[in-house]
Amino acid sequence: MGRGLWTIAAVLALTRSFDPEETQTTRRWRLSMLAVTVGTAVYFLLTPIPYRSAHGLLFTTPWVLLGLSRIKEVWQQGHALGRLLIRTLLLGLLGYIFGILFLRGSSPHGGLEWGSRFFLTFYPFLALMVAWPSSVGRETSVSSRQQRPLLVITGMLLLLGIGFQLRGLNTIRQDKQFVAAFMTPLQNAADSGSIIVSDLWWLPFYAGDLYSHHPILIFPDEKDTQDWLNFSASARIPQYLLVTLNQNWLSDALEEEPDYPYAFDEMKQVENIWLVWLSREPGS
Secondary structure, three states: OHHHHHHHHHHHHHHHHOOOOOOHHHHHHHHHHHHHHHHHHHHHHHOOOOOHHHOOOOOOOHHHHHHHHOHHHHHHOOOHHHHHHHHHHHHHHHHHHHHHHHHHOOOOOOOOOOOOHHHHHHHHHHHHHHHOOOOOOOOOOOOHHHHHHHHHHHHHHHHHHHHHHHHHHHHHHHHHHHHHHHHHHHHHHHHOOOEEEEOOOOHHHHOHHHHOOOOEEEOOOHHHHHHHHHHHHHHOOOEEEEEEOOOOHHHHHHOOOOOOOEEEEEEEEEOOEEEEEEEEOOOO
16 A cells, blocks of 8 residues: 555656646645655665565566656547557556456465566566656757756656665575575475475475475465374474474474374474474484
């Protein structure tokens, strides 16, 4: 909701930037809204929460707000190609909003990747709107001094866009380091013949190469966990590795299995993920 209001405010404010006859009052309002816009974008750029700044529809490419703000101006030029571009863009936006709200019913970005995956198709259309020839200056007398604020705004949005891309590259680099540290114990467990057990539904996606040739069993709910405890005991599985975000996940399940014939060998934490090695007790 907050990001939607941010986008609306930014577009309204930028729209006034292309009006050569704006009054002093509307100019002050526009500059105030743009200050709030830039301040909000900078906050999301610098926030320490890694993916919070990645999931806005337009935060990762704030300069495309200029494309939305120019819809009225380009339409009034009467160019057939320009109007076709606007119709395509608006129909795409409506379809995107409808799909997210009523069909997908979840996050608009599409996952923990950088940028808005489901909206990528429309970024080039917005870029064309930004670069569309302007009628301002040809049909009206606009001084370079009057155009200066618009150039400054455009420059700030471009710098913000570059900043978000640099932030995205850094986030990807950190994720690769995490995956490398996280996958090494899993690969070692697989090499030793241990089955990997987890309550994390996304683990096979992280361990794609390993998952293709080594068993990784996913038990997302309590009943599945109890089934695994019963099966591992009856099948006399010698050892396995537990991967979870919940340190107490297995110990809570074991409260109903006091005679479970396995002992905790080792416990390791990689950021917020717990790796727990269990082996069957001798003579059990």
